[in-house]
Amino acid sequence: MSWNEVLNDFILQAQQNNLKTSTYPKEWDSLRLRISFGMGAPARIPWVAFVAPDMEVSKGFYPVYLYYKDSNTLILSYGISETEEFGKSWPSEIMSSAQTITAYFDKKVARYGDSFVFKAYKVNVKGNKVELAYPESKKVASSQDIESDLDTLLDYYKNAVNLSSSRISPELSQGLFYMEKQLEDFLIANWPHTELGKKLDLIIEEGELLSQQYKTDLGPIDILAKDKKTGSYVVIELKKNQTSDDTIGQLARYMGWIRLNKKDDKVRGIIIAGQYDKKLDYALKMVPNTEVFIYEVDFKLNSFERVS
Secondary structure, three states, X not given: OOHHHHHHXXXXXXXXXXXXXXXXXXXXXXXXXXEEOOOXXXXXXXXXXXXXXXXXXXXXXXXXXXXXXXXXXXXXXXXXXXXXXXXXXXXXXXXXXXXXXXXHHOOOOOOOOOOEEEEEEEEEEEOOEEEEEOOOXXXXXXXXXXXXXXXXHHHHHHHHOOOOOOOOXXXXXXXXXXXXXXXXXXXXXXXXXXXXXXXEEEOEEOOEEOOEEEOOEOEOEEEEEXXXXXXOEEEEEEOOOOOHHHHHHHHHHHXXXXXXXXXXXXXXXXXXXXXXXXXXXXXXXXXXXXXXXXXXXXXXXXXXXXXX
């Protein structure tokens, strides 16, 4: 069963008085799937939640679809439990920048107003088919759009809770995230000995290193270098605890900034990540002059010989 089929069935059932959920999957993409149409009576806001193993819907934070039937709106949300705090929540960048559901509707809602909006869809039920559209553009969301939206949020959530995907163990996932935070300093300190250092030069002016966290009016570029042969700029971004879409978007913005402000039509981009990502691979097909490096850590233990 595809996710679009699950979501279609959920919205159709929400129009009825049927509260049973036994026909739905119990897990989705390594997360527990929890669905509610209400208890004893139909809920005003049915929901579908994706919950990490150490959390509950009543205590935690998690991606959740919230169906506001009175406004024919489905919100894919950075959900936060209303019942009991977990002690940890969504990263600060979400809490400080994303719009709350209350703010989105510009009025007090019956429930879940403190959760944050990731995507919103207008719901149109046509017989046994459900059509979802993005309110701002009025563009109908395709099956691929809906699955991509969900995959992006689930990946972000797994990073936030240090939960692995099926391709990587939890221990390695935590290690990759830790190393990505340290990788930028390591690359700069060891530049001449890296694959990048063989082809690219760091930017140094009057004895000052400018390449690391290179300042732009869009924010700092992780590393800005120059091609040894052509002299063109190369924007290097590290995929640090963010989605592939965020990383690609950020890289494209910085490349655009360099092209405009440095008059460099041959600017290239590099993304450095700790693991292969199919979504990243697809996105790169639409962003020219960009490549990906997967870093590997060679960790060795050598015996210590005590000096007598």
